[in-house]
Amino acid sequence: MKLKYMVLLPIMLLFSTFAHAGISSMSVTVEGMACPFCAFGVEKRIKKVKGVSSVDVDMRTGKAMITAEPDASIQYRDVPQAVRDAGFTPREMHISASGLLGKDENGSMVLGFENFSLSLKIDNNELKTQLETAMKSARPVVLNGRIFQNKAKDWIFTPETVEEPES
Amino acid sequence: MATFLLLNDQEISAAPITFNTALPVAKGETVVRIQTKLLRSTDDPSGAERDLTVWALPLVGPYGITEKLALFGILPILDKEMETDTVSGKIKRGESGIGDFTAMVRYTFWKKDAPGKTMRLAPFLAIKIPTGEDDATDGDGKLPQPLQLGTGSWDYSLGLVMTRQTLARQFDASISYTLKTEANGFEFGDEAHFDLSYQHRIWPRELTSGVPGFVYGVLETNLIWQDNNTDQGIEDADSGGVSWFLAPGIQYVTRRTVLELAVQIPVAQNLNGTALENDFISTLSFRMNF
Structure with a gap:
């Protein structure tokens, strides 16, 4: 579940204005x-x-x-x-993770950090709408939720709540 | 037999006070355990009014090689003294110094973990190396072999320990056999131990958040069989037998330390011939997590 470089590059640039990601x-x-x-x-x-x-x-x-x-x-x-x-x-x-939302090559939402990203599994429609809005505005978010390894040993993050990061 | 009850058990790590446990030693981590043990034996069926006092300070250092495999080193510092009535009055004989070093490995081959509880089975193998002096003499000549600091022999133990632990209580059971070998023409009798321990958390009554210190009330029992000693190929009829101890105790356990006290009291002693019977064995122990 790797982020495309095209997605990762703008995220990395945005981190220069984002206090703490990860x-x-x-x-x-x-x-x-x-x-x-x-x-x-x-x-x-x-x-x-x-x-x-x-x-x-x-x-x-x-x-x-x-x-x-x-x-x-x-x-x-x-x-x-x-x-x-x-x-x-x-x-x-x-975990509680701060980062920028983006999409991977399959169009699935990911939470991107400076040098890696986490695939998101979103079950809640209301939360999904909130995250889509945050992604479009390219503002950093803090997500809280469960993280686990699936059968293919990929790490999946299931956010339960979203917050604005502290400046 | 009395000396072996004190020195040859495998009081290594964690929960029970008078024997071993199957609880883990974290990989790459070590724990230091210092014990002070006192054994008194004054009940002498031979009429010689023998009075044995043994102080032992076993230093125990477990190390986690992997999460399943732990290595233990045990080095006792000993002070043995036997007072005996003779025709010329009471005489005292004994010796102080470093005893025999024991190395032990324990492997957790089965475990079942659940929230706030665990059950584990771990076999262990120990080798006692003759590092203690075994030919000490005094004004009356060479000390009897049981009064020497070391046996001079390489001895081998094999056992199995089971532990069931919850947040409120713990139960341990251990069975072991020690094969003794000959040295200086003398061979101590082989030993078998069957040990049980129950620990009940008596404080705090209700668990609070974080990692509070636990006080456990402890009750242990030790059933020990020892074969006869052999001296110059001749079996000593006044050695070996069966002893059964009950050991009430108390433990205070925090994140980094354990302070514990237990007294092993003989319930029954069926010793051979005029073998010296035990009065009690007390153990005061301190463990520190580094």
């Missing part, structure tokens, strides 16, 4: 984690993922909340392996 926060559900001593192992491994500033585990929900370093993007693809390296099982992942 994945600024993320959560991952960790299955099997049931004691504080184990939670620290999960924190340590996720902290080693590129772009991660801090990790806060919540034992009650079994989630690790991840925050990006300033002006950095979390390497979300490495988070599931970090959880596995700690000895546990990663499940649902949610």
Whole structure:
């Protein structure tokens, strides 16, 4: 699901006026984690993922909340392996991502960042209309939603809410 | 037998206090565990009024090679003293220093994770290397082999540990067998252990957000069989037997540390001949996540 260069180039130019693009926060559900001593192992491994500033585990929900370093993007693809390296099982992942909306060669909507993009799967018609409007106006957006790998191992982002980025 | 109860068990990592667990050590990470163990044996059926005190400080360092494979190193610092009644009065014999080093690998071959709970099975293999002094002498000559810091032998253990952990409680079960080999004409009897542990979270009663410290009430049981020792090819009829311990304990577990205390109290001891019986074994342990 790669963005065409024709789409990527204007997005990259627009980033010069856009404070922060990328994945600024993320959560991952960790299955099997049931004691504080184990939670620290999960924190340590996720902290080693590129772009991660801090990790806060919540034992009650079994989630690790991840925050990006300033002006950095979390390497979300490495988070599931970090959880596995700690000895546990990663499940649902949610991200908050800032970027510019565009379309790929198949005409599907993507959220573009400085050097990569995420394919979007939009189930909600109201949200789809909002995103189409934001794309036409070429203004950056912050999308919050679930991210997962499909059977073809492609990463798919299912946004649930859209926000204006903080300036 | 008393000395082996203290030194040859595999008290390595995480939840149970008196034996091993199947919980993971994160890949590339290490945990340091320092224990203080005290064993007292004063119940002497031989009438010689033997009184054995052993202090042990095993230093344990687990390391996660992969998420499934963990390596453990155990190095005990020991202080052994035996007081015995003789015709010329009480005599004390003993030695202090570094004991035998044990290396162990554990592989998690099956696990089932779910939200807030896990179940795992992990076999383990340990080798005890004779690093401790095994020919120490005092004014009365060479110390008896059980009072030496090391056995002089290479010993091999094989076992299986199962762990079931939820946010509220944990259950561990372990079975292991240790094959002892001969050194200096002396061979300690082989050992088999069957251990169970139940840990119940008693505080906080309700989970709050974040990672609160947990206090667990712990109850463990250890069933231990040891074969007779053999000295110069002759079986020692006053060694080996079966012991059953109950060990109440308490654990305080935070993200980075574990502080725990347990006392193993003999419920039944069916020892051979005049083998010295145990009064108790206490374990105070501190673990730190780096």
